[in-house]
Amino acid sequence: MSLDELPQKKLASSEAVRFARSDSRFRSLSPAPIPIPTSPSFRSLVESASDERVNHDAVTSHESENGSISTVSSTVSSVESEKAAYEFLAQTPIKSTDTHLVEFSEAMRTVAKALRQVAEGKAAAQAEAAEWKRKYELEMAHKQQSKIKGCGSSIDNELEKLANQLTLEKPASDQTGCCGNHGICSHEILQDAIPGPNPPSSHKMVRRKASFRLSWGCNGNKNGQHKHDFVSFEKGDITTAERSNKQILLKWESSPQTVLFITKPNSNSVRVLCAEMVRWLKEHKNINVVVEPRVSKELLTEDSYYNFIQTWHDDEEIKMLHTKVDLIVTLGGDGTVLWAASLFKGPVPPVVAFSLGSLGFMTPFRSEQYHDCLDNVLNGPFSITLRNRLQCHVIRDSAKDELETEEPILVLNEVTIDRGISSYLTYLECYCDSSFVTCVQGDGLIISTTSGSTAYSLAAGGSMVHPQVPGILFTPICPHSLSFRPLILPEYVTLRVQVPYNSRGQAWASFDGKDRKLLSPGDALICSMSPWPVPTACLMDSTTDFLRSIHEGLHWNLRKSQSFDGPRD
Numbered sequence: 001m002s003l004d005e006l007p008q009k010k011l012a013s014s015e016a017v018r019f020a021r022s023d024s025r026f027r028s029l030s031p032a033p034i035p036i037p038t039s040p041s042f043r044s045l046v047e048s049a050s051d052e053r054v055n056h057d058a059v060t061s062h063e064s065e066n067g068s069i070s071t072v073s074s075t076v077s078s079v080e081s082e083k084a085a086y087e088f089l090a091q092t093p094i095k096s097t098d099t100h101l102v103e104f105s106e107a108m109r110t111v112a113k114a115l116r117q118v119a120e121g122k123a124a125a126q127a128e129a130a131e132w133k134r135k136y137e138l139e140m141a142h143k144q145q146s147k148i149k150g151c152g153s154s155i156d157n158e159l160e161k162l163a164n165q166l167t168l169e170k171p172a173s174d175q176t177g178c179c180g181n182h183g184i185c186s187h188e189i190l191q192d193a194i195p196g197p198n199p200p201s202s203h204k205m206v207r208r209k210a211s212f213r214l215s216w217g218c219n220g221n222k223n224g225q226h227k228h229d230f231v232s233f234e235k236g237d238i239t240t241a242e243r244s245n246k247q248i249l250l251k252w253e254s255s256p257q258t259v260l261f262i263t264k265p266n267s268n269s270v271r272v273l274c275a276e277m278v279r280w281l282k283e284h285k286n287i288n289v290v291v292e293p294r295v296s297k298e299l300l301t302e303d304s305y306y307n308f309i310q311t312w313h314d315d316e317e318i319k320m321l322h323t324k325v326d327l328i329v330t331l332g333g334d335g336t337v338l339w340a341a342s343l344f345k346g347p348v349p350p351v352v353a354f355s356l357g358s359l360g361f362m363t364p365f366r367s368e369q370y371h372d373c374l375d376n377v378l379n380g381p382f383s384i385t386l387r388n389r390l391q392c393h394v395i396r397d398s399a400k401d402e403l404e405t406e407e408p409i410l411v412l413n414e415v416t417i418d419r420g421i422s423s424y425l426t427y428l429e430c431y432c433d434s435s436f437v438t439c440v441q442g443d444g445l446i447i448s449t450t451s452g453s454t455a456y457s458l459a460a461g462g463s464m465v466h467p468q469v470p471g472i473l474f475t476p477i478c479p480h481s482l483s484f485r486p487l488i489l490p491e492y493v494t495l496r497v498q499v500p501y502n503s504r505g506q507a508w509a510s511f512d513g514k515d516r517k518l519l520s521p522g523d524a525l526i527c528s529m530s531p532w533p534v535p536t537a538c539l540m541d542s543t544t545d546f547l548r549s550i551h552e553g554l555h556w557n558l559r560k561s562q563s564f565d566g567p568r569d
């Protein structure tokens with residue numbers, strides 16, 4: 001832009017104020033620096049122009065490569081520029097210039113205030129992030145302590161008590177001692193339950209859970225022992241001896257006795273298959289069957305033969321399901337596996353997922369072969385995939401100083417933060433531990449597990465990741481930026497996504513595609529890896545099943561082979 005153009009480009013001062021207030025840079029964390037003019041004549045010219053954009057253009061156009069001041073138009077010398085500026089000032093009525101000066105300084109004050117607020121906001125957010133991390137760690141330490149105190153004695157007694165109860169009864173009040181407020185308890189994560197004699201069985205009796213052992217498959221040798229030294233450091237050489245995630249095998253130490261059925265609703269084929277499988281398990285394997293209340297009604301309406309089935313009546317009973325159920329059978333699609341996982345806020349028994357849906361990424365078993373499949377699983381050993389879940393806490397701005405937060409939500413696929421019905425861009429500040437990651441400006445953000453990498457995250461351009469890879473996917477949804485590529489972060493980090501106070505709109509969080517929660521400015525979502533994975537039984541093994549899913553489910557890299565009879569080297 002040449003100086004001659006300046007008077008025409010001059011904006012009305014009210015426009016300048018509006019611009020200062022609306023320019024997104026003044027709301028962002030790292031605003032572009034506002035250039036300071038150098039020459040006094042130039043400064044007065046710029047001030048009179050009362051437009052920060054004009055200011056910016058003028059300064060950049062005045063800085064040549066050799067450091068001297070030049071204009072875009074090479075014919076105008078600096079002397080001429082100054083002359084033109086004075087001419088311009090002379091033409092401008094004093095009164096109008098004064099008014100412009102006043103209004104421009106008002107605009108600059110607004111800008112300065114906005115910048116100060118942004119800086120303060122950023123500092124406060126960082127301090128708050130650190131504070132929440134501290135509280136979270138405190139809470140975890142507290143849970144760990146109560147677990148250590150309560151686990152030893154209370155779980156034995158409770159299991160004993162439960163074993164003698166005739167139906168799925170409400171837990172006694174001290175049962176939460178071991179499992180925390182949300183029924184979470186770590187004692188069953190790798191080595192489940194306590195081996196020992198079973199109490200006498202009777203009609204409707206819930207017996208002690210079957211025990212099992214998990215081991216690591218080693219180069220195809222199913223009895224391979226997992227070495228605990230991941231890294232060795234001998235004579236200064238660092239080598240990785242064994243990696244943490246190998247194929248895991250589950251071997252029963254006592255026979256499984258109780259199977260929970262979770263079924264897709266409103267499907268006739270599922271209802272018929274469920275009734276048949278329940279009958280088969282009872283008659284051929286003498287297995288106790290627990291079903292959802294809806295399914296219990298359906299089965300009992302169909303035939304009083306199903307009197308032996310058990311169900312639950314309230315949320316408290318759901319919280320204790322993991323202490324009674326040896327195995328979960330799901331009949332449906334991936335949504336049914338997600339639903340089954342969502343019932344367990346703590347440890348999850350192994351899941352055998354039969355495919356009765358359209359895609360079936362996590363449902364490797366075919367219902368036509370259910371006799372063989374269930375036989376194999378009930379006898380064991382069988383391969384499992386330990387599918388990590390994310391633990392999500394919504395922290396409300398209004399409750400950020402309280403220790404008690406909303407109940408955590410565990411997701412198997414992902415948590416999505418999007419713009420919901422709002423037509424504005426979402427504006428989300430993201431932190432990884434105490435480091436600032438980025439501001440998401442777009443339709444939203446997906447924080448996904450590796451199991452969820454083939455679901456929504458994939459549709460948003462994220463990578464497909466083997467479910468045993470320990471990582472967290474950070475995938476933007478339609479980011480309004482050309483350079484925002486998805487990330488994969490290590491599983492040990494804590495992510496924090498905050499809707500800043502100066503966000504234009506609200507955001508919505510949804511968990512495995514369900515339970516939408518409104519996030520208002522100031523609210524935050526904290527995600528970290530949960531210690532409670534979902535163990536899913538494999539048809540073959542983790543890798544074979546994963547590759548089968550991407551081939552058959554997604555037709556990954558399907559292409560006709562070239563014929564042999566073409567041109568050659």
Ligand SMILES: NC(=O)c1ccc[n+]([C@@H]2O[C@H](COP(=O)([O-])OP(=O)(O)OC[C@H]3O[C@@H](n4cnc5c(N)ncnc54)[C@H](O)[C@@H]3O)[C@@H](O)[C@H]2O)c1
Nearest residue numbers: 333334335359360361413414451452454455456459512513
């Ligand atoms: N644009 C998208 O792709 C999109 C949009 C919304 C939700 N979703 C996904 O839907 C999931 C909820 O599933 P639903 O069955 O309850 O809803 P749904 O009935 O809408 O089905 C969503 C589809 O995603 C598939 N799916 C689910 N989990 C998968 C996984 N881990 N790998 C591969 N495919 C998977 C399902 O088989 C189904 O075909 C959410 O967790 C989310 O990942 C995807």
Ligand SMILES: Nc1ncnc2c1ncn2[C@@H]1O[C@H](COP(=O)(O)OP(=O)(O)OP(=O)(O)O)[C@@H](O)[C@H]1O
Nearest residue numbers: 262263264265332333334335336339357358359360
């Ligand atoms: N036991 C259940 N109770 C309530 N809702 C359920 C249950 N099981 C599944 N759902 C819901 O029903 C919907 C459909 O289930 P699912 O995804 O398993 O079937 P599908 O859509 O036929 O299969 P696919 O996902 O493979 O296309 C999902 O939204 C899921 O959350």
